[in-house]
Amino acid sequence: MARAAMAWPASLASLLALATCLAAAPATGGDLRIAPVSLTLQAGEAAAVLWLSNTGQAPMHAQARIFAWTQVDGREVLAPTRDLAVSPPLLEIPPQQRQLVRVLRLTDLDPAVESSYRLVVDELPAAAPPADAPATPLLRYSLPVFVPTAAPPLGARLSARVEDDAGGRRMLRLDNTGDRHARIAELAFIGAGGRVHPLAPNLAGYVLAGRYKHWPMPADAGDPPYGRFQADVDGRPVVLVPAPDRLGGR
Numbered sequence: 001m002a003r004a005a006m007a008w009p010a011s012l013a014s015l016l017a018l019a020t021c022l023a024a025a026p027a028t029g030g031d032l033r034i035a036p037v038s039l040t041l042q043a044g045e046a047a048a049v050l051w052l053s054n055t056g057q058a059p060m061h062a063q064a065r066i067f068a069w070t071q072v073d074g075r076e077v078l079a080p081t082r083d084l085a086v087s088p089p090l091l092e093i094p095p096q097q098r099q100l101v102r103v104l105r106l107t108d109l110d111p112a113v114e115s116s117y118r119l120v121v122d123e124l125p126a127a128a129p130p131a132d133a134p135a136t137p138l139l140r141y142s143l144p145v146f147v148p149t150a151a152p153p154l155g156a157r158l159s160a161r162v163e164d165d166a167g168g169r170r171m172l173r174l175d176n177t178g179d180r181h182a183r184i185a186e187l188a189f190i191g192a193g194g195r196v197h198p199l200a201p202n203l204a205g206y207v208l209a210g211r212y213k214h215w216p217m218p219a220d221a222g223d224p225p226y227g228r229f230q231a232d233v234d235g236r237p238v239v240l241v242p243a244p245d246r247l248g249g250r
Contacts (some may be wrong), residue, residue, distance in 0.1 A: 031054055031055045031056030031060060032052065032053070032054065032055075032060060032062070032121075032123050032139070032141075033051075033052070033053040033055055034050060034051070034052055034053075034121060034141060034143065035050065035051055035053075036050055037143050038143060038144045038145070038146070039103055039119070039143065039144075039145045039146070040145075040146045040147075040148065041084075041103070041105055041145070041146070041147045042148065043148070043149075043150040045105070046104065046105050047102045047103060047104045047105065048102070048103045048145070049100055049101065049102050049103075050100075050101050050103075050119075050143075051098045051099070051100060051101070052064075052091060052093060052098060052099045052101055052121065053093070053097075053098040053099075054093040054094065054095055054096065054097055054098070055096065056095055056096075057095050057096075058095055058126065059092055059093065059094055059095060059126065060091075060092070060093045060095075060123065061090075061091065061092055061093075061123075061124040061125070061126060062090075062091045062093065062121055062122060062123050062124060063089060063090055063091070063121070063122045063124055063137070064086040064088075064089055064090075064091065064101055064119065064120070064121050064122075065086060065089065065119075065120050065122075066081060066084045066085065066086050066103060066117055066118070066119050066120075066145065067079060067080065067081060067117060067118050067120060068080070068081035068083065068115075068116075068117055069116045069117050069118040069144070069208070070116065070208065070211065071207070071208050071211040071212065071213055074171075074173065074212055074213050074214035075214075078118055078120075081117065082106060082107070083105070083106060083107050083109060083115070083117070083147075084103055084104060084105060084106060084117055084145065084147075085103075085104045085106055086101060086102070086103055086104070086119065087101070087102045087104055088101070103119060103145055105147075109147050111147065111149055112149065112179070113149065113178075113179040113180075113209040113210050114146055114147065114148045114149060114153065114179060114180050114181060114208075114209040115146070115147040116144065116145070116146055116147075116181060116206075116208050116209070117144070117145040117146075117147070118142050118143065118144060118145065119142070119143045119144075119145050120140060120141070120142050120143075121140070121141040121142075121143070122137035122138075122139075122140050122141075123137060123138045123139045123140075123141075124137055124138065125138060144181075144206065146181060148180065149179055153178075153179050153180040154178055154179050154180070155178050155179070155180050156176050156178040156180050156181065156182035156207070156209070156233065156234065157176060157177045157178035158174055158175065158176055158178075158182055158207065158233065158238070158240060159174070159175050159177070159240070159242075160172060160173070160174055160175075160229050160240040160241070160242045161173050161175070161242050161243075162217065162224065162225055162242060165214065169216055169217075170216070170217040170221070170223075170225070171214045171215065171216055171217060172187075172189070172199060172214065172215045172216075172217055172229065173212055173213070173214055174207050174212060174213055174215075174240070175207075175211075175212040176207040176208065176209060176210065176211060176212065177210065178209060178210075179209050179210075180209055181206050181207065181208050181209055182206065182207045182233050182234060183203075183206055183233065183234050183235075184200070184203075184204040184205055184206065184207060184213075184231050184232070184233060185202060185203045185204055185231065185232040186200075186201060186202070186204070186230075186231055186232045187199045187200040187201075187204040187215060187229065187230075187231040188201075188229070188230050188231070189217065189218060189221055189225065189227055189228075189229055190227050190228050190229070190230060191221055191222055191225060191226070191227040192222065192226065192227065197217075197218040197220070197221050198218075199215045199216070199217070199218070199229075200215055204231065228240065228241045228242075229241075229242075
């Protein structure tokens, strides 16, 4: 069964480093519904559209912004962008009504690999804050937006390795050397005797094109953790077996 996009408590920290769970179902949280929960601007398309619906009994106020999205040292990073824009950026949606929102292309992008962005939608309180204070969002939603290469993409290309982070934690690292993102779900390690160690049930996240992402290894996976990893990648079951020199033995 498809799952809804996760609504995150609003804070600057959560905006600058997001690891948001998304799936192909309307985003839900309170009275706000968003559909679809991911967008792709194909070559030649000037805009992509989505709907914000207010299922409640009172007017709803919201703000929509777009950020460039990348992964640095295996972590999610957002930054301002002039590649895309959102229209309208501020919304007031009457009860039981919906509002069309457009993500507009501002530049002629022709990336060598897929470009990635996050559309961040903040549900705002009805009462306006004092003039010298910013509005504190009630809920925050983060949706992926992708701009693929003009040429047909070759697709994601994943490889696995096990390594330690700066704090000494054993981590799975998935590298994507392809030209398209990989959507990872039901991520698990299969150890000795076929024992299954879940790393990230349901939607684990995305590995962007040309980037990598980390997940913590189970403490009882072994040292080094001989075995294999399995996941649903873009809806297909995939098994990843690290090479012996990538098992991170201590």
